[in-house]
Amino acid sequence: MIRPEPHSANAAVEASRFWKAKDAGPGKFFSVGNRLQFDAELPPAAFPFPHATEDRLVLQQPNAKILDQHTVAEIAQIVQPSVSPTLLHAFGGQLVRANSGKAYVPADTATSSLGAIEVLPGAIHLYEDNLPGNKRRLRAVLQHAGLGYDLSVTADAAKERFLANGLPALVAEIQQAARLHVRVGLARAFNDAPCYAQVNGLYFL
Numbered sequence: 001m002i003r004p005e006p007h008s009a010n011a012a013v014e015a016s017r018f019w020k021a022k023d024a025g026p027g028k029f030f031s032v033g034n035r036l037q038f039d040a041e042l043p044p045a046a047f048p049f050p051h052a053t054e055d056r057l058v059l060q061q062p063n064a065k066i067l068d069q070h071t072v073a074e075i076a077q078i079v080q081p082s083v084s085p086t087l088l089h090a091f092g093g094q095l096v097r098a099n100s101g102k103a104y105v106p107a108d109t110a111t112s113s114l115g116a117i118e119v120l121p122g123a124i125h126l127y128e129d130n131l132p133g134n135k136r137r138l139r140a141v142l143q144h145a146g147l148g149y150d151l152s153v154t155a156d157a158a159k160e161r162f163l164a165n166g167l168p169a170l171v172a173e174i175q176q177a178a179r180l181h182v183r184v185g186l187a188r189a190f191n192d193a194p195c196y197a198q199v200n201g202l203y204f205l
Contacts, residue, residue: 001082001114003054004030004040011047014188029066032157032201033075038064050091050105050113050186050195072203076118076181083116083181086145087197090115090184095197101141101150103197107189114185114200119144121174124182126153128167138162140199142182151184151199158202177204 009017024030040056047055058064070078084090087103092111097103105111125141138153153159161170174180183201 001054001112002040002056003051003114004038004056004058005043007057007059009043009055009057011044029064033070033072034066035068035070035078036064037067048189049108049110050094051188053110053112054114072181073205076203076205079116079181083118085117087115087117087142087149087184088145090117091186091197096194097147097149101148103149103151104194105186105197106194109195113195114183116181116183117144118205119180119182121177121180124174124180126162126167126171126174128162136163138167140202142199149197151197152187153199153202154185155183155199155202158199173204179205181205 005017006019018024019030022028026032029036039059039061041059043052043055043057088095090112091105094105094109094111095103096105105113119142123143125143127139127141129137129139131137138159140151140153142149142151153162158170161173181201181203182199183203184197185200186195187198189195
């Protein structure tokens with residue numbers, strides 16, 4: 001897996017590492033299901049691990065193009081080599097699980113920052129954890145390999161369903177799936193905090 005970022009990305013300016021709406025999202029170049037062709041290069045030495053493992057700076061070139069578009073089921077099949085047997089394996093054995101269930105990788109650890117697992121619907125429990133100011137936040141307790149991991153859910157599609165239709169509707173969708181393809185990743189270190197694990201993508205198969 002890689003994390004394509006704008007060529008102008010700066011490790012010290014977090015906002016510079018995100019694509020604008022004209023490049024990313026449904027119907028855009030960087031959209032879920034698109035198989036792409038583009039040139040990229042390794043990040044500068046200033047980019048910190050673990051994210052530097054997958055960070056790639058996209059070069060500007062005329063031959064960048066969308067090669068194909070795939071359904072969720074096709075995506076899951078294509079990316080099977082990226083699926084790990086456990087969350088611990090997904091992050092190179094460096095994942096630390098706190099007593100609270102939250103899990104993290106220490107900053108500057110040279111390991112993976114992106115991964116994937118597949119679980120049955122009964123292995124995930126979603127709940128709402130509101131922040132001050134009534135900001136609604138979705139979290140998931142993921143039961144995997146005998147342990148429960150409490151992860152924030154940053155997956156756009158799941159969050160949109162949650163905010164639009166409520167938690168029960170999203171839970172009902174999960175229960176109807178045969179299995180779940182869960183893309184996991186690490187949040188960037190902030191101040192003295194480590195890189196917390198989170199759900200980056202949640203796909204129903």
